[in-house]
Amino acid sequence: MALKLPVVAIIYTHSHTDHFGGAAGLADFLVKDAPVIAPKGFLNAAISENVVAGPAMVRRAAYQFGGPLEKSATGTLGSAIGPAIPQGTQGLLPPKV
Numbered sequence: 001m002a003l004k005l006p007v008v009a010i011i012y013t014h015s016h017t018d019h020f021g022g023a024a025g026l027a028d029f030l031v032k033d034a035p036v037i038a039p040k041g042f043l044n045a046a047i048s049e050n051v052v053a054g055p056a057m058v059r060r061a062a063y064q065f066g067g068p069l070e071k072s073a074t075g076t077l078g079s080a081i082g083p084a085i086p087q088g089t090q091g092l093l094p095p096k097v
Contacts, residue, residue, distance in 0.1 A: 006031045010093060012038040015045035017090055024091030038095035046092065 007029045012020045023036075050057070062068060 004029075007034060009034050010036045012036075012042055012092070012095065014039065015042055015049050017046075017050050020046065020092045021090035022088075023093050024089075027093060030093075035097045036093050036095045037097045042095055 007026050008031050010023055010026060010030070012023070
């Protein structure tokens with residue numbers, strides 16, 4: 001049985017999508033008026049890195065994480081974040097602080 005606890009704050013450390021991309025999925029679990037904290041300039045950096053430079057970053061990630069490799073016991077690359085890049089919808093909650 002999963003333990004369901006409220007989320008009392010979200011803290012973005014920096015603008016890489018693997019650090020903020022799942023935050024929108026927490027919206028229903030946030031307590032009222034929970035702070036969403038980010039470094040100064042976070043949204044501009046996130047847009048710059050992930051929208052403007054996005055196509056180049058996706059291309060790089062395909063090679064970095066073995067996207068073109070056949071999926072098998074020897075056809076994937078692991079990185080510290082896991083065996084594959086998540087394929088779901090990404091989204092963030094705008095910082096309030």
